[in-house]
Amino acid sequence: MNNLSALVTEMRNKQSTAIDNMTTSEMLSVISNEDLMVALAVQAVLPQVEQAVEAIYQALKNGGRLFYVGAGTSGRLGILDAVECPPTYSTPPDLIQGVIAGGSTAIEQAVEGAEDSEELGARDLEKRGLTEIDVVVGIAASGRTPYVVGALKYAGEIGAATISLTSNKHSIISQFATVNIEVETGPEVITGSTRMKAATAHKMVLNMLSTASMIKIGKVYENLMVDVKVSNHKLKERAINIVSTITDVTYEQAKETLAQTNYEVKPAIVVLKTEVTTEAAKNALELANGFVRKAIEIASK
The missing domain is CATH 1.10.8.1080 (Helicase, Ruva Protein; domain 3)
Structure with missing residues (x-):
């Protein structure tokens, strides 16, 4: 699926075609109504999320690490989830890592062309010493980002567990992952603005992946974060x-x-x-x- 316009996340949303002519209240209602569908879309892929949690749990239990890989918003979401784990669960900083196309500069501003290189995706994981006992989650709303494809390809070649997270069915990145999480959030209110529904869905899934994995390795008692790192x-x-x-x-x-x-x-x-x-x-x-x-x-x- 190389034609970008054929992706569901790039299609026009019929509910918002006149959004530029709406009152503020009407705009917000459209956005809110579309957001209501996100949780249901995530619920529909819970069996795949469960498979992903099991893969992550096995990796962590056996001394492996978890890598989130993405470009732009997808990369930032991975970093956001990763950096919250040390203070919440006292995990070592390198146990769960967010890897973004373009490096740390891309957290705050776009790095042109970084996401278009499969080679960079592979190289960035190689630099971090990825091994066969690790697990890689490739995140791309479109499901076709070359940087993420390269990372998943490399991870698969060395025997690491691989998971794809996207908002389009039958995506390219899913071809290079053992577990495929394809959350169908549909066309965005603003066409192609996947920082909206797609990103919200992906944040929800990442919350599940890290939280469930932490529970399974003993970081939670009852529903309390008993491994909290007291740093403030x-x-x-x-x-x-x-x-x-x-x-x-x-x-x-x-x-x-x-x-x-x-x-x-x-x-x-x-x-x-x-x-x-x-x-x-x-x-x-x-x-x-x-x-x-x-x-x-x-x-x-």
Whole structure:
């Protein structure tokens, strides 16, 4: 599908052909009504998202890394998801990486021609030391961006797991990925402006990929981010509240216990739930591979 105008994301939306002649209220209603369809489009591809989560989980469990690769808005979405993981889940900065055509400059401004090179897509992953135990998610609303094609081709050649994320069916990038997530969000309110519905859908999917993967490797207890990295006052307060909520102790007692665990939430929870020492709590967590529920069971014996 090399003809850009044949892509659904490039077609004209019948609901907005007169948007330039609408009142502000009418414009917003059209945009909002179109956005309402995005969540349903994502829901329709949940089986494929599940396959992708399993592939990412297996990679992370076996010591691999997750790479999001895209150009323009797609690349920025990948970076946005990647950079949120270290503070939220205390992951190493290199565990989940966003790779954008044109490099860091392209985060704030377009880098002409960067997305048109398959070779650059492959080279950027090679520079980051991609291996067969890693997983690559190629993101492109059109499903045809050469930079993303090159990255997925290279990843497949070296044996890494590959996932495509696009808003067009039977896309080119899907030909080079084992798992295909094709979210049909339809024509945009402003023709071809895929930073709108397509990007919203992709952000929702990326949220699912990283969040579900983090849950599966033990970064969440109940629905709380127990691996939060306490790097500022807000996160310090969040850590105290998490520990207090889970263990049903006072704010001050939670704060005191966290001070003993160097503000690591997981061992603080185990200490308060089982009345063991900080060292014993950390040992239990190690035996439990970081899963708090299992660590509490171990420490309680």
